[in-house]
Amino acid sequence: MPSSSILLLSVLLSSLVTAYPTMRFVRRDSPPSPSLVASLAPQLDFESGLNPTGTGDCDGAVPGGPKIPCFCPPSQADFVTALQANVAAGHAVNNTVVPIAFPTDGSVASQAIRIESGLSTLQNLRGPGVGCPAVSSTLSAQLKVLQSPGATAASAPTAEFAPTAASVPTVTPAPSATPVQVSVSSSSSTSPSADVIASLAPQLEFESGLNPTGTGDCDGAVPGGPKIPCSCPPSQADFVTALIANVQAGHAVNNTVVPIAFPTDASSNSQAIRIESGLSTLQNLRGPGVGCPAVSSTLSAQLKALQR
Known part of the structure; x- marks a missing residue:
């Protein structure tokens, strides 16, 4: 290529950079920010250490249901930290074959997907399949209601069967997300x-x-x-x-x-x-x-x- 052509091309490129100094490319599939993940993270609605048996087991979130390790579930803060890492990676960081999605709109479908990702995070906290069981939280109950026929975005979730072991932390959802009424008292489907x-x-x-x-x-x-x-x-x-x-x-x-x-x-x-x-x-x-x-x-x- 003649030197004059090279010089002309350099000038053109330089002018483009000068004209658009803030131009940048953003991935379309960029994960939501950690703060947004935290604001939309599902609530575990349960705390560890309820009625220890003395052998390392404690009551789970389902009365009369399976016992769980007394260290389960993690605190809501630790759960959210793990969820943020998984969402950023697009999969469970401790079990990479488990996909993690986290849509941020307020639809029933997106709320269900966020809860599913919460369950996957909970169950793979420390390694592939090594974490806390689903019954160490009310996530399965919340998901069941979202998956029931006629589920609509209506009011704040409540898990009626959850034991009152302690006060439950709350996270204010983003304005665009309207959670679904969660109740496991009946099933008419x-x-x-x-x-x-x-x-x-x-x-x-x-x-x-x-x-x-x-x-x-x-x-x-x-x-x-x-x-x-x-x-x-x-x-x-x-x-x-x-x-x-x-x-x-x-x-x-x-x-x-x-x-x-x-x-x-x-x-x-x-x-x-x-x-x-x-x-x-x-x-x-x-x-x-x-x-x-x-x-x-x-x-x-x-x-x-x-x-x-």
Whole structure:
């Protein structure tokens, strides 16, 4: 290129920089700020240390329900700090295959997604699946109400079954977010038929027994990700059978504190809820928390795609 052309190009570039000194590019998918995450973070609505048994266990947030470690849940402040880190990363920092989304509008769908991300944060506080159980908070109850038919953005959430172990911290939501009435006192929904559930059941999109190590472990659905039991996942037919039972019961039959909802319309929110119920079914196939990990299917990836 002639030197005169190079000089002309340099002048043009210099003039552009001078004319637009504040020009910058911002990622469209930038996560919300830590302060916004804090203002919209769901409330755990429970504190640790209630009625210790002397063996390290204490009462959980569900009266008569499973015991929890006495150090659970974390303080609301520590929970929010962990949630902020996860939202900024786009996944659970202690379990990178778990997606974390945090929409900031006031819709029912976005409130539900924020609670789901709170549950994932709670359950992976210290490592993959190492944290505090869902029953150390009222998050599952809040989510169940948001997932029920006819849920609307109405008034501040209240968890009627929560023990009054101590005063509960509150966070003022951003003006654009109107929380949903949360009450677990009744359930008037009628579950869809088995045929409808089967037709709308999410696909696992993975089969068991890939590249066995010889020690009972096989490759999971995430290339290079965690190994999974070679018995996982179940067949699609067995998965659908378990999902039908859970939907008709309104909860995981093998872990009754885990709510199961299954809306049948085609909205993105309803598709996401069906996938969440599929994940809960997969992870509680044989007992409370005893089943197949999320990475034995593509359900987490499907959910993440819907939450973008």
